[in-house]
Amino acid sequence: MDTPTRDVDLPTAPARTAPARTRASALVPAALATALGLWGLTRRDSMWRDESVTCQVAHRTPGELLELLSRIDAVHGLYYLLMHGVFALWDGGLPALRLPSVLATALAAAGVGALGTRLAGPRPGLLAGILFALLPAIQWYAQEGRSYALVTAGVVWATYLLVRGLRSAAPGWWAGYGLVLAVVCWVHEFAALVLSAHALTLYLLRVPGRGWRRWGAAAGGALVAVGPLTVVSAGQAEQQLGWLGRPGLAPWLQFLGVSALGLLLSRVPALADRTVTALALPLLIVPPGLLITGSLLEPWYVDRYVLYSLAGLALLGGVALDRLPARLGSPARKGAVCLLGTVLLGLWLPASLAVRVPESRKDDAAAVARTVGELARPGDGVLFLPSRRREWLLSYPAVHGRLDDLALARSPVASRTLQGTELPPDTIRRRLLAAPRVVALMDPAGQPLDPFAQEVVKRRTLKAYFFRCESVRVRGAQVVVYVRKPGPGSVAVRGEDCQHR
Structure with a gap:
């Protein structure tokens, strides 16, 4: 019988002394993500062709939907069923099509804030959640009638449950971890790539054998649960992904650039946190790294398939932003930081405006x-x-x-x-x-x-x-x-x- 001891020494937020700050680290990012998602939600009454697929497929009857999924698009089947329910309750056009993604992004931002709080404290968690909500790529998919925001929310909260499970002997956290992973993999199979990141996290944290066994049971259960979808979608892979070519120079540069930024944030001792790095860096690098490298053999790489990896960048950035002011030693340095903040704001605002216009998508x-x-x-x-x-x-x-x-x-x-x-x-x-x-x-x-x-x-x-x-x-x-x-x-x-x- 297991004794109620901790498997690994992970820091936790001082909830007794600052419960309001702990809640705020999740609620403030969620509110910000919601506001940003609702800003320009209809993109000037435009809709690109992938969203059109969601719209017309989700309006089919459940029987017609299942007949379609037996031939193609099974990988999106659970999402289409969800959207069928949304349209049955409120057939509200573009707002109804995109509102689930807005809410999912808010949930993901709250999860990043909660993760940062659990690992490094309320202020780093708050900053990480805010940074996540502000990322232009996150804003992009917050306003898209596709499944990627929901997948991101599921992966973030599965990661949160992983952290809680590592600190507790209670089996409920692991059961929740496996259940959330199974559901999110049914929303999109490439969510399963996060298991490789989680395995590396366990290795870096030197988790003992009992923790590995619990993780293995939960992860294995999730993979077994998604097995039927894997079998069906494997037979549809050529139709589903046949349009993709092998990654060109631009995707590789994007992946390498984001990975380099994460490595930089994790390697500056004054700004880094060992525990956060052990979780966030694998999350940022491993899923897209596996997918883009594997695409040299089977061209399946699209960055939105692993959008959830950006939660790792936000966690690293939140800790760095929290620790930066304490490291400033002179007014000149403070002025330099203010200047840098102004420059970043000048870059962020045009990028945020650009994702809200019809021209941001391939077609209309x-x-x-x-x-x-x-x-x-x-x-x-x-x-x-x-x-x-x-x-x-x-x-x-x-x-x-x-x-x-x-x-x-x-x-x-x-x-x-x-x-x-x-x-x-x-x-x-x-x-x-x-x-x-x-x-x-x-x-x-x-x-x-x-x-x-x-x-x-x-x-x-x-x-x-x-x-x-x-x-x-x-x-x-x-x-x-x-x-x-x-x-x-x-x-x-x-x-x-x-x-x-």
Whole structure:
């Protein structure tokens, strides 16, 4: 029978002497993250295509959702079910789509504050939570209708439970750790990479065998629980991640730069804390490091998949900011710090403004739908080049429904897919030639062209048999109106045929 002794000597916040400060270290960052998340939440009524996927998939019935997940996107299945529940309670458009991410970011910021307080005290915890909420990357995903903010919150609180479990003989902390990890891995499987960071933390803290056994049981239970999802999503990996290429120079420089900053903060004796470093540095470096290195073999790296690693940077920064004033020895140094703070504020504000504009994302499905609504006439043909760009209109059925989707064979719901299935090339060509006007939704000029037979016949038929009347560039897209060239004995194209409405 275990005795109620501590497995490892981790510092704890002086809760008896400063309960208000201890609570504030979690509540203040949460309030700040909420305020920042609500600031410019709709991004000027814009929505990019990944968010459009969330919107249209989450509006399917639970049965339709499960049929889709059996074919693709199982890795996001739990998140889609959550959003289905949100829309069932409040179908509030963009605010409803993004509010869960805002609340999850607030929860994550509170968790960073609580972690910092548990490890280093209320003031470092407060500063770490505030720094986390202020990070531009965190603000970015706080306003995105995808799962990454929820994953970050889950990983942060699992890490908090790990710390509590290391200080207590009570099994409840470990049970909670395993449960939270299992749930967050069901939200996104790459959350499991944090287990490698936690294992390194246990090694650096010289945790005895009993602590390792408890951690192993909790972590193993979480992995077993997520096993069915792993099996299903492994069969979907090519469809899910086939669009990714191996990381280029920019992702590597970003990873190395952030890692170097974390190492610098952990290596300055006057500003570092051994216990915080043992937890925060592996959290910052190991998950993205494993993913980007593994992507040399299987190209699966995207920085948002390991967004939660930034909690490690915030913890290191919070401790450094707490200790910096005590190390200032002269007015000149204080002036230098004030100057540095002003410079950082000057960099932070433009970055924070930049994540709240439509141009911050790859494209804008809302703007595409508005443009199509202005250019198209009821009954016009609509064509998507490539077919996956159908996503731009799927969240706007009022616009899509009044047009004739010339290449569509089966709708997304009927085909249990994300964007539907398309007709054979000969049928697409025949339907195109019967359409007097076609609104084409295309990638911007200069993008790679899909080599598939359906896409080739779309491009060739438009070029050979249609005039290009009008083209409107939208963020990440172009909307082009084509009018059929007159055949022998036909009436010439009239000017009004190229005009909308």
